Amino acid sequence: MVELADLRADCTNCFALCCVALRFDASADFAFDKPAGTPCRHLTGDLRCGVHADLRVCGFSGCAVYDCQGAGQKVSQVTLRGRDWRADPETAAELLDVYPVVRQLHEILAHLVEARQITQDPGVRTEVGDLLAHVNGLTYLGADELRLVDVPAERTQAGQLLARVSEAARRPLPSRSQRNGDLVGADLREADLRRADLRGAYLIAADLRRADLRGADLLGADLRDADVRGADLTVCLFVTQAQLHSARGDAGTRLSPQHRRPAHWVAGAP
Structure with missing residues (x-):
């Protein structure tokens, strides 16, 4: 059963995927442009951020607020089977496709776990549990299958269920x-x-x-x-x-x- 503790970032078991796979543009949140698939210039040889203690001061508030919700270690250790992208070009190509997918699925999982805790309706709790199991199963697919996951459809289905849970929890509605x-x-x-x-x-x-x-x-x-x-x-x-x-x-x-x-x-x- 998925718990919130399973959806927390563990950088020690991740190959710094957020510092490599994601792109960002120079803005108030990021000090410079970085294309997707290019390691951040602040990424050190041991896959740590060289300015982590001073992210906001250095102009990286976007990095300071980012939370992969456990997707980084899931992709690193499960999808990529512990293969370091630096030594495996095929792995580097895969992470560009699959990391954003798993990241979004983990966000959905976190909301569903909370919905399971909130709802008082046994029938709705069963619906939440079934969808939770389904989405969690998707995160364990291989890279080729993950590329085919319709994330917007999964988000829409979860969003409709979360709306029902929210409305029930907030009654009487203001x-x-x-x-x-x-x-x-x-x-x-x-x-x-x-x-x-x-x-x-x-x-x-x-x-x-x-x-x-x-x-x-x-x-x-x-x-x-x-x-x-x-x-x-x-x-x-x-x-x-x-x-x-x-x-x-x-x-x-x-x-x-x-x-x-x-x-x-x-x-x-x-």
């Missing part, structure tokens, strides 16, 4: 809904957002200081630079560690036990 809403820079200080539908909402640089977000659905919400100092996020639905890393919080931000307080959050009251 009248306020900002699904896919534009809340960039919005002043939401001390706002009552309990059980609100904030799926896919753009909360970039929003002021959420001391806001009450208990029970809010944050699946896919963009929290980059959102100020959550003093906010209550203890029972938010489908919020990821990467989302928290992209936000700005402090010691007063309340989190659920399964989430870790990002190291860059400043201690002290807002």
Whole structure:
């Protein structure tokens, strides 16, 4: 049975796939361009990041918030069977195709594991369990089969089930809904957002200081630079560690036990 602990990155068992397979463009999140399949110039000989301790200072906040959710070690040790891409050109070609697929499947798995914990309906729990087993099985396919996985279809099926779980968990549903809403820079200080539908909402640089977000659905919400100092996020639905890393919080931000307080959050009251 898949647990959240199985969906946490273990860089010691990964061949630095995120530093090789993914592309990024020079922006506020990345200091320079890097094509997919090209090792980052900061990748060291022992497959570690040479600027990991100073990612934000060096202009790599995008790397600082990135979380493979365990896909890196899965592809390295299962799909690629422990083969190092540096010594095997065929492996290097495979990881470009399969790593993004497994990464997205692991994100779906994490949400399904949470849905299994949330739902009180035995029938829905069975549906979640069946889909969880199906998606998990996909992550163990060989490289050729993984290339054929229809990730958007898998995401759509999971999304529909997660929506049902969310609606049941948030009853009575509040009248306020900002699904896919534009809340960039919005002043939401001390706002009552309990059980609100904030799926896919753009909360970039929003002021959420001391806001009450208990029970809010944050699946896919963009929290980059959102100020959550003093906010209550203890029972938010489908919020990821990467989302928290992209936000700005402090010691007063309340989190659920399964989430870790990002190291860059400043201690002290807002």
